[in-house]
Structure formats: structure tokens, C-alpha cells
Amino acid sequence: MSEKLKVPTMAEYMAEGKQPEILFWVGSAGSYDDRAKKISRAFVKVLHKANVDFAVLGTEESNTGDVAKRAGNEFLFQMQAMTNIEILNAYEIKRIVTACPHSYNTLKNEYPQLGGVYEVLHHTQFIEELMSSGRLKLKSDSTLNGKRITFHDPCYLGRANEVYEAPRNLLKSLGVDLVEMKRNRSTALCCGAGGAQMFKEPEKGDKDINVLRTEDALKTNPSIIATGCPYCNTMMTDGVKAKERESDIKVFDIVEIIANSEEL
Amino acid sequence: MQFIPNILFAIALILGIGFFAKNVKKLIRNIKLGQDVDVSDNKSQRWKNMTMIALGQSKMVKRPIAGVLHVIVYVGFVIINIEVLEIIIDGLFGTHRLFSKMGTLYGVLIGTFEVLAALVFVSVVIFWVRRNVIKLQRFWKSEMKGWPKNDGNFILYFEMVLMTLFLVMNATDVHFQDMNSGNVISQYIAPLFSGLAESTLHIIERSAWWLHILGILVFLNYLYYSKHLHILLAFPNTYYGKVNPKGQLNNLEAVTNEVKMMMDPNADPFAAPEEGAEDEVPAKFGASDVQDLNWVQLLNAYTCTECGRCTSECPANQTGKKLSPRKIMMDTRDRLEEVGKNIDANGGEFKDDGKQLLGDYISTEELWACTTCNACTEACPVSIDPLSIIIEMRRYLVMEQSAAPMELNNMMTNIENNGAPWPYNQMDRLNWANEE
Ligand code: SF4
Ligand code: SF4
Numbered sequence: 001m002s003e004k005l006k007v008p009t010m011a012e013y014m015a016e017g018k019q020p021e022i023l024f025w026v027g028s029a030g031s032y033d034d035r036a037k038k039i040s041r042a043f044v045k046v047l048h049k050a051n052v053d054f055a056v057l058g059t060e061e062s063n064t065g066d067v068a069k070r071a072g073n074e075f076l077f078q079m080q081a082m083t084n085i086e087i088l089n090a091y092e093i094k095r096i097v098t099a100c101p102h103s104y105n106t107l108k109n110e111y112p113q114l115g116g117v118y119e120v121l122h123h124t125q126f127i128e129e130l131m132s133s134g135r136l137k138l139k140s141d142s143t144l145n146g147k148r149i150t151f152h153d154p155c156y157l158g159r160a161n162e163v164y165e166a167p168r169n170l171l172k173s174l175g176v177d178l179v180e181m182k183r184n185r186s187t188a189l190c191c192g193a194g195g196a197q198m199f200k201e202p203e204k205g206d207k208d209i210n211v212l213r214t215e216d217a218l219k220t221n222p223s224i225i226a227t228g229c230p231y232c233n234t235m236m237t238d239g240v241k242a243k244e245r246e247s248d249i250k251v252f253d254i255v256e257i258i259a260n261s262e263e264l
Numbered sequence: 265m266q267f268i269p270n271i272l273f274a275i276a277l278i279l280g281i282g283f284f285a286k287n288v289k290k291l292i293r294n295i296k297l298g299q300d301v302d303v304s305d306n307k308s309q310r311w312k313n314m315t316m317i318a319l320g321q322s323k324m325v326k327r328p329i330a331g332v333l334h335v336i337v338y339v340g341f342v343i344i345n346i347e348v349l350e351i352i353i354d355g356l357f358g359t360h361r362l363f364s365k366m367g368t369l370y371g372v373l374i375g376t377f378e379v380l381a382a383l384v385f386v387s388v389v390i391f392w393v394r395r396n397v398i399k400l401q402r403f404w405k406s407e408m409k410g411w412p413k414n415d416g417n418f419i420l421y422f423e424m425v426l427m428t429l430f431l432v433m434n435a436t437d438v439h440f441q442d443m444n445s446g447n448v449i450s451q452y453i454a455p456l457f458s459g460l461a462e463s464t465l466h467i468i469e470r471s472a473w474w475l476h477i478l479g480i481l482v483f484l485n486y487l488y489y490s491k492h493l494h495i496l497l498a499f500p501n502t503y504y505g506k507v508n509p510k511g512q513l514n515n516l517e518a519v520t521n522e523v524k525m526m527m528d529p530n531a532d533p534f535a536a537p538e539e540g541a542e543d544e545v546p547a548k549f550g551a552s553d554v555q556d557l558n559w560v561q562l563l564n565a566y567t568c569t570e571c572g573r574c575t576s577e578c579p580a581n582q583t584g585k586k587l588s589p590r591k592i593m594m595d596t597r598d599r600l601e602e603v604g605k606n607i608d609a610n611g612g613e614f615k616d617d618g619k620q621l622l623g624d625y626i627s628t629e630e631l632w633a634c635t636t637c638n639a640c641t642e643a644c645p646v647s648i649d650p651l652s653i654i655i656e657m658r659r660y661l662v663m664e665q666s667a668a669p670m671e672l673n674n675m676m677t678n679i680e681n682n683g684a685p686w687p688y689n690q691m692d693r694l695n696w697a698n699e700e
Contacts, residue, residue, distance in 0.1 A: 007697035028684040030696070037696035044697070058694040062683030070636050071672050072550065072658030074516045076679060078523040109512035114520065155637040160511025186642050190579040195636030199685055200671040203633040206584030213579075 005044050009058040010091045020055040022126070023093045025107065027100035028063045029230035035237065036100075036230035042259035043099050043123050049264060050136040054097075060087050066106040071196040078114060081106075085116035099123040099255060101156035101229045102194070108161070122157055124167040124228050124254055131173065138173060144261050145175040150222040151254075152181070152213065152236060153188035154229035162186075167228045167254050174261055179220040189213045191239075193231035214239025218249070225251045266358075273355035273477075280481030287488035291566065294604040298559030306507040313647065318502040323645040327573070330394075333387040337423070340384035341495075344377050344430065351477050361440065371445030378434065378449040385427040392420045402572030405581075407591040412570055415490050422486070426479050433472035436465045497567040498646045504560045505647030510638045513655055516549065550659025553620040554600045557656060564648040565596035574640035574650060580633040587633040589640035589650035595625035596653060622657055631657050632669055 013020055024043070029036040047054050065080030088096075096118050098104050108120035121129075130136035149171055157163045164185045171178050183189050192202070192209025202208060214236060217225045225240070227233045230253070237251045252260070303310075316322045321338065325331030350363045364370045395403045395416060403416065434440055434450035441447055441454050457465060487493050494501075551557050554565075574589040575581050581588050599621045607614050622628075634654045641649050661667045668676070675685045683690050 005697045007694065009694070026693075026696070028686070031693045032684055032686055032688045032696075037699065040696050041700070056694065059691055061693060062690070063679045063685060065679070067685055068676055068679055069513055070655070070658075071668060071676065072655065072660075072662035073668075073676055074519045074549065074659055075523065075663060076676055078516075078519050079527070080679065080683070082523060082527055105509075105511040109509050110515065113515040155635070155639075156511050159638045159642050161509050187577065187639075189582075190635045190637035190639065192579060192635055195634050196672055196675070197635050199675040200632070200669050202583075203580070203585045203587070203629055205580070205633075209579045209583050209635065212583055 005041055006048065007044055007058075008055045010055045010060065010093075011058070013055050014091065019092065021053040022095045022097045022121075023088070023091075024054050024056050025064075025096050025098035025100070025103050026056055026061060027098060027103040027230070030099055031061070033230060033234070035234060039099050039230055039233070039253040039256060042253065042256040042264070045259050045264035046127060046136070046255055046262075049262065050130045052130070052135075057087060057091075064103045064106045066102040066110075067196045067199065069106070069110065070194070077110075081111055081114045081116065085111060085114055088116055088118065093118055095119045095121070097121045097123055097126045099228075099230070099253065101154040101160070102231070105156045105160050122163055122166065122228065124157075124170055125163065127255065127258065128166045128169055131170075138258065139262060144257065147176050147224065148179050148220070148222045149176045149224045149226050149257075150179050150181055150217050150220040151184075151226045151228075152191065152217060152232055153185055154227065154232045155188070155190050155194050157228055158188055159186055167226070170254050170258065171226060174257065176224075179222060181216045181220055183216060189216060191227075191229075191232040191235035193235045198231050198234075208239075208242070210235035210239040211242050214243055218243060218245065222249060224257065225249060226254050226257060227251065228254055270356060270358050276478060276481060277352065277355070280478075280484060284484050284487075287485065290604060290608075291488065291493075293607075294600050295559050295562045295566065297555050297600070297603065298557050298562040299555075301558035301560055303504050303560060309507050310503045310505075313505060313507070314499055314503040317505075317645070317647055318498040321645075323643075323647075326643075326645075333390055336380075336383050336387045337391075338495075340380035340387075341423075344380055344384070345480075346373070347377055347430070348477070348480060351473070355477065361437075364440075364443070368445065371443070374434070374440075374446030375448045378431065378446065381427045381430050382449045385424060385431075388420050388423045388427070392417065392424075395420075402576040405572060405575060405588060405590070407588055407594055408570070408572070412491070412594065415492075416570065418486075419490065419492050422479070422483055426476060426483070429472045429476040429479065433469055433476060436469040436472065438462055438465055438469075491568065491570040494567050494569040494646055497563065501563055501567040502647045504563060506641070506649055506652075510641055514652070516659070519549065548660065549663040550661070551653070551656040552622040552660045552664070554596060554603055555614075556660070557596070557653060561649070561653055561656075562596070562600055564650075564653075565593050565600060567646050568593040568597065568648055569646065570594060571645065573643040573645065574648070577639040577643040579635055579637055579639065585630075585633040586627065587630040589654075592626060592630070592650045592653055593648060596621065599625050622660065626657065628661060628667070631661065 010023065024047070026040050030040040031037070062083055063080055064084065065077035068080065069077035096107055098107065098120070101122060104120055104122050107118065127136065131138070151167055151171060153164065168178060189212065190209060191213050217236065225236050227236060233251055233253055240246050240249050240251060321331070321335050324334050350361065353362050354360060394400050431450050431453055434447060435453035436457055441451065457468065487496065548556065554562060568590065570590060572590050578587065578589055603614060606617055631654055634651065636651060638651060641651055678685050678687050682688055
């Protein structure tokens with residue numbers, strides 16, 4: 001079933017002389033990675049359900065430069081940042097929402113010095129806002145009721161920016177049985193993807209970081225491991241595979257869990 | 265002849281404090297070898313951090329056992345040192361327990377000191393057991409061999425001896441025991457010496473008194489060579505520590521200028537640089553040696569207590585990679601000391617010794633293993649930022665030496681060409697909307 005989602009671009013808004021409420025920053029993973037694309041689609045569905053006026057940059061969006069900066073390539077980072085800022089400022093963007101904590105961190109904390117000042121939200125923060133303002137109502141008799149779900153804190157959302165509760169509040173409002181890993185919030189273990197590790201083989205060691213983190217998660221005996229980051233999602237999915245548990249444990253982004261339970 | 269003890273005391277005091285001052289000067293000089301960095305922002309947040317983290321030990325108690333023991337030793341040490349004031353005055357003027365004129369208050373004070381001394385002693389013994397008998401993993405990592413390991417134990421022995429001397433001094437002080445006020449602990453130690461003549465007791469008391477104060481002076485001078493420097497540097501270090509969100513890496517201003525030039529179609533590449541602009545461009549991007557780091561990072565290195573909390577939380581270290589954030593800090597300090605000695609030996613000028621922090625101390629294998637997860641900065645009880653040093657050295661590797669791992673070079677080429685870390689077409693960036 002191939003259904004065409006309505007994803008308006010800023011260029012289209014501009015042509016109509018309108019300004020959307022938010023810009024959805026899709027990010028490179030959300031645009032190209034097969035697994036992460038599903039997260040982007042789930043988020044768009046939720047946005048539609050809540051009647052949010054949003055747009056994306058589409059082909060005018062480019063990589064934020066987060067990985068380049070963390071790999072040490074400040075030149076490439078700043079070139080990317082300035083290119084993006086030029087476009088964002090030309091469209092007079094005020095509010096950005098993204099499903100990628102790396103984009104979130106970079107846009108929020110590292111663009112201002114280069115002239116890009118915006119209000120930036122992680123999608124879980126924005127959805128929480130939609131719910132508390134009553135714009136998004138979720139079914140109370142969700143199929144998730146009582147399901148054991150554990151949440152893995154993405155480093156760039158948690159420790160890096162101290163957003164710990166928004167994702168948890170969403171899960172709780174779905175009525176799930178939220179079980180915490182022993183290391184959670186500020187002491188959560190990294191999934192192993194950050195700092196450009198996603199794009200290279202790990203250094204010599206005795207274990208892969210994502211497997212260690214998956215073991216943390218498995219100890220909570222979950223049926224779903226929830227994340228809020230496309231990279232964590234890949235890492236945890238691979239970890240579950242390495243542990244040969246993919247038949248009974250699923251890895252989902254929180255917005256996918258919401259979209260599924262709402263049958264969007 | 266009767267003034268000889270006073271004179272000896274004064275000499276010991278002057279020597280002890282003099283050497284200490286000399287080391288402090290060296291310390292400041294070494295820290296100033298670092299690059300300038302603006303830390304004049306967020307003053308109130310900085311004061312708050314210092315009060316909470318250094319004074320209030322807020323991060324220490326995240327690990328409750330070590331935290332509580334440390335608070336005891338810390339509070340005990342600070343308070344018992346009030347007693348040193350009396351010792352110094354007594355020593356200089358030949359008085360004996362000058363403050364005892366305060367009466368009951370004196371008893372309360374000394375009583376408190378005695379209880380604290382006993383608690384400190386017990387805590388220090390537990391610390392020793394954790395290190396040497398239980399062998400907590402983080403104290404037995406590869407960077408903790410030789411001096412760092414001995415240093416950790418020396419301090420514990422030092423504190424045991426100092427506390428014992430203090431209590432013995434009180435126990436053998438006949439007058440003090442007769443006063444029977446404030447001798448809450450020492451009254452139980454006094455019977456151990458009960459068979460001895462008063463003159464012998466006096467000798468023991470005097471010896472304990474002298475050893476106690478000399479011990480403190482030696483300790484003061486030991487600091488410079490030890491991880492124990494943190495008892496002083498934790499304060500400035502938590503003040504100057506990072507106040508921005510942990511995820512925010514600093515912006516390289518010099519790069520900004522160049523990138524702006526490159527991207528501005530109107531910029532004249534042959535235009536003469538602005539007045540003074542020349543010296544704004546740094547000699548190199550990133551850091552290959554300690555002088556390339558900023559002075560707060562060097563202060564970090566001297567402040568590190570080698571507790572290993574960072575390393576025990578580090579995902580790379582936990583999975584057997586070579587990277588240990590504690591080692592990054594220890595290497596930085598060791599290299600900085602080496603550079604400092606080099607400067608001393610060469611009349612105030614650094615002579616190239618063919619060595620540097622990168623390669624001779626920290627390997628690229630360690631640097632590339634970091635996930636930038638900030639577990640280390642979160643865990644550090646004194647606001648040290650090993651990650652910033654790792655990034656600074658990666659910057660050198662990539663921007664000065666083009667020495668990134670091949671896969672990362674591919675990734676960066678992709679970003680340059682397609683605006684994504686993978687080799688996809690920029691024009692396909694919105695295709696996800698039409699797929700299922
Ligand atoms: S930021 Fe790097 S050094 Fe620090 S804990 Fe994470 S992986 Fe280890
Ligand atoms: S950097 Fe901080 S946490 Fe790590 S060993 Fe030093 S003092 Fe301990």
C-alpha cells in the first residue's frame with residue numbers, strides 16, 4: 001500500500017505567501033535512512049491528526065553538520081551551518097521541530113553563534129505541547145495498555161540538553177507500563193552511535209556498545225524498546241538482532257508508537 | 265636557649281609555606297601556557313556551580329557510599345584545620361593551648377575536632393580497603409599503575425597518621441586530660457599510656473605536636489605533585505567549568521571568518537587583511553600539544569583527582585576500548601608538567617623536545633573511540649570536561665593533518681557533495697514522503 005503523504009515545503013508556502021506554524025527539520029537520517037524514514041512519516045501523520053500547519057525544507061534542507069563537527073571538521077560544519085542558516089533566515093523560520101536529537105542539539109545550541117537563532121523543539125516536546133493544549137487527543141483504550149516498554153535516553157536529548165521527561169510523559173499518557181533501565185536519564189548508557197561512530201567501525205574492544213546497552217534494556221523484560229532518535233533506533237535494533245530477540249522485542253520511536261496506537 | 269623551639273618552628277613554617285608558594289607560582293605559570301578563553305559570562309551561574317559542586321559536594325553524593333565518606337573527610341579536614349591556627353600561635357609564641365582560655369567553648373571545639381578526627385580515620389580506612397582489598401575496578405585500570413596508584417594510597421596513609429597524631433597529642437596532654445572537657449575520644453586513648461611517667465608523656469605529647477604540624481606542612485607541599493591538588497583547585501575549576509548545555513561544542517571563531525570569506529561572493533580574496541586581523545588567525549586549528557589547549561582545560565588537568573568516575577561511565581571504556589577519559593586528563597597533566605620542567609631547564613623558554621601530547625601520550629585510537637556521549641562530564645565530581653580535549657585533538661587530526669579514519673573521510677565527502685553523510689542525491693531528499 002503506497003499512500004502519498006501530504007508534506008508541504010517551505011517553497012510552496014512561500015508561493016502562497018503563507019507562513020507555517022512550525023518547520024519540521026527532517027534531518028539526513030529521517031530523509032534517507034530506510035528505518036528512519038518511517039519515523040518521519042509517523043511524525044507527519046501525527047502532525048496531520050493534530051491539524052498542525054507545518055512545512056519542510058525538502059530539497060533545500062542539507063545536513064546540519066553535527067557529525068562533521070564531532071569528527072573534528074569545523075570547516076565542513078560551519079559551511080553546512082551557514083548554508084542552512086541562509087535558507088532558514090530567508091524563510092524567516094521561528095520555530096523548528098525535529099525528530100533527531102543530533103539536529104536538535106546542533107540547531108538549538110550551535111547555530112546561534114553563526115547567526116541562526118530559532119526556537120527548537122524535539123518532536124516529543126512538541127507532541128507533549130499539542131496534548132496539553134488539547135490539540136492532540138489520544139485514545140484511552142489503546143492496545144498498548146499495560147505493555148512493558150522501556151525508554152532509552154538519547155545522549156543528545158538527555159545529558160546534552162536535559163530533556164528527560166517529555167518522552168516519558170508521552171509514553172505514560174498512552175497507558176503503557178513504563179519500566180526504567182537501571183541506568184536511565186543522566187546516567188543512561190550511550191547506544192554507541194554518537195560522535196560520528198555511526199559512520200565507522202568501532203575501535204578494537206571486547207564488545208559493541210549497542211549490545212551492552214541492549215542488554216541493559218533486556219533486563220527490564222520489555223516488549224518494546226522506545227527511543228527518540230533515528231541513530232539510537234538503528235543501534236538498538238541491531239542490538240536486539242545480535243541478541244536474537246527480534247521476534248519478541250520491537251524497537252520503535254515514540255512517535256511511531258503513538259501513530260500505531262492511533263492506527264494512523 | 266628557651267626560644268629555640270619558637271625559632272625552629274618559625275623556620276619550619278617559613279620553609280613550608282615558602283616552598284608551597286613557589287609551587288603555586290609554577291602551577292599558575294603552567295596553566296597560563298594555555299590559550300586564552302573568555303569565561304567572564306554567566307557569573308551568577310558560575311558562583312552557584314562552585315557553591316553547589318565544590319563546597320556542597322553535590323556531585324560526590326551521586327555515589328552515596330564514596331560520597332558520604334568523602335564529605336566526612338572533607339568536612340573533617342577543613343574543620344580540624346582550625347586547630348592548626350592554635351598550633352601556629354602556640355608554636356610561634358611558646359604558649360600552650362592558648363585558646364583553652366575560652367573555657368567551655370574550647371571543650372566543645374576540641375570535642376568536635378576529636379570526633380571528626382576519629383570519623384576521618386575510619387573513613388580513610390574504608391577508602392583504603394575499597395582501593396586495596398575490594399579492589400574497585402576503577403582504581404585498577406591500566407592508567408592507575410605506578411605513581412598514580414601509590415599517590416592514592418600515600419594520601420590515605422598521610423591522613424591516617426595526621427589524625428592519629430592529633431588524637432595521641434590530646435591523649436598524652438596531661439593538663440588537657442585533667443581539664444576533662446573536649447577529650448571525648450582521647451580519654452579512651454589515654455589509658456594506653458597510663459603506665460608512663462609524666463615527663464615521658466610530655467615528650468610523647470611534644471613529639472606528636474611537632475610531627476602533626478610538620479606533617480601538615482609536608483602535606484601542603486605534597487599537593488603539587490599529587491592528585492590531591494583538587495582540594496584547592498576544585499573551587500576555581502567548578503567556577504570556570506562549562507555553563508552551556510553539555511551538548512554544545514564551542515565555535516571556532518577563526519574558522520567562521522574563513523568560511524564567511526569563502527561563502528561571500530563579494531569578498532575580495534586579495535584584499536589586505538584588516539589591521540590586527542593577522543594575529544587573530546591561530547597558528548593551527550585544534551590541538552596537538554598542551555599549549556594549544558585553553559587554560560581552563562589545563563586547569564582541568566591539574567584538578568583531576570583520578571577518581572575514575574568518568575572512565576567507569578564511559579561506554580567506550582566499558583566495552584574494552586583503549587579510551588579512558590581519566591587517562592586523557594592524566595596525560596594532559598603529565599605532558600604539561602614535562603613542558604613546565606623543560607621551560608625551567610631552558611631559562612624560561614620552551615625548547616622543542618620532539619614530543620607532543622598527540623601520539624606520545626594520547627593515541628589516535630583513543631581519540632576516535634569517543635561517542636561524545638558526555639557520560640564523563642556528567643560523572644565528574646569537579647566539572648572536568650575530557651570531551652573538549654578529545655574534540656580539540658580530533659580537530660587537529662582532521663583540519664591540520666587530514667588524518668581522519670577513511671570511513672569518516674568518505675562520510676565527510678558525501679556531506680560536502682550531497683548534503684548527507686551517505687551517497688544519495690540531494691534532489692531525492694523528500695522522497696520519503698512518497699514511500700511506505
Ligand atoms: S564523551 Fe567520550 S570519553 Fe566521555 S564518556 Fe562518552 S565516549 Fe567516553
Ligand atoms: S576527570 Fe573527573 S571524574 Fe574523571 S578521574 Fe578526573 S576527577 Fe574523576
